[in-house]
Amino acid sequence: MTKERQSQHDTQGPxxxxxxxxxxxxxxxxELIGIELAEEKERLIGVLFLGLAAxxxxxxxxxxLTVLIAIAFWDTYRWQSLAAIxxxxxxxxxxxxxxxRAGLANAPNVFDSTLAEFKKDRDTFN
Known part of the structure; x- marks a missing residue:
């Protein structure tokens, strides 16, 4: 009986x-996915803020500029200057x-590092 318990315990260990x-x-x-998400969020917030300010x-x-050009051409080419602007x-x-649109289409994958690690794991276990 004790040998049976030992063999059962030995197989459960590994x-x-x-x-x-x-x-x-x-x-x-x-954890890597969480870190990548946090980094991407920070990057996007920074880019969004700068883009909105610009x-x-x-x-x-x-x-x-529109007002300046309209005032400059007010007496002669009123509607033509506004149409050109x-x-x-x-x-x-x-x-x-x-x-x-091209920038969004060519955007890199957000989880490249995580996917690479999962592929390494898969190759290790195969």
Whole structure:
């Protein structure tokens, strides 16, 4: 009876260690995902803040430029100058939209490090 208990205890030892190791690896990978998410959140908040500030200041400059040009051409080419400014704004807006769309399409994967670690783990266990 004691030999049976010992053999059962011996087989559970390595199995427990393997299961414990797998859970430890999984926990490490989850921590890595959390770190990557936090880094990406901080980066996005910084970029968003700078982008909004740049957009606000650009809008103020464009409004001032529009008023300045409208005042300069008020007596001679009123509507033509405003139409030209509007056309220029539309063209620049379309170019910005195209670049923004391309930037989103070509964005790197957020979890590259985590996926690489999971692939290493998979290769190790295969």
């Amino acid at each position: 199995l427990r260690r393997i299961v414990s190791s797998v859970f430890a690896i999984f926990e490490t990978r989850l 957009m606000m200041l650009t809008m103020m400059a464009l409004i001032t 509007t056309l220029a704004y539309v063209l620049v807006a379309v170019l910005c939209a195209i670049r923004a």
